[in-house]
Amino acid sequence: MTGIDIREGRLSTARKFGELLNSKAEFIYGNFLERDDIDTHDDVLALNVLHHVPDIRGFLERSTQLAKKRVIIEYPKLYGRKFLRLERIPSDLNRYALIGVSTSKFDQTFVFSDAALIRLMSEYGDFNVDIRKSPMKCRRIAVFTKK
Structure with a gap:
């Protein structure tokens, strides 16, 4: 799972939730429309x-x-x-x-x-x-x- 957001504050919150849930999700700062390194x-x-x-x-x-x-x-x-x-x-x-x-x-x-x-x-x-x-x-x- 990959999370992407242009707001660092929201990413920080998502990372905290991920840690609480022992998630292996990756959280990336950036614009969803501009990044070309996102997998399907x-x-x-x-x-x-x-x-x-x-x-x-x-x-x-x-x-x-x-x-x-x-x-x-x-x-x-x-x-x-x-x-x-x-x-x-x-x-x-x-x-x-x-x-x-x-x-x-x-x-x-x-x-x-x-x-x-x-x-x-x-x-x-x-x-x-x-x-x-x-x-x-x-x-x-x-x-x-x-x-």
Whole structure:
């Protein structure tokens, strides 16, 4: 297992968890999209990351290239906390391919409808998709299994 992050603080936390669990995981500082020394793995997990990535398509494409079996993505729902502050978003919009974008003045993030994420991933392969509730509030987990 290999963990990659551009924030040293998060890597430090991941390393501590790895030590507690006696994990053999390797943790690398760097940009997932710019490193060419990453091996393929059965699963690629993008947990609490996709909504911060400026190049969403590039990130998803790279994830599918490095995953032998599954790409597992945790993502903020279309009606996540940051956007609920603006106004109430009807939950039935989740069936449409919609992506919300917050302001870049503070911390630009994106939120996704399930349909939007499924549509984006369809550009990079043929997948069975399982959408699950995340243990994190206002988030979902999509498991894309290669056919």
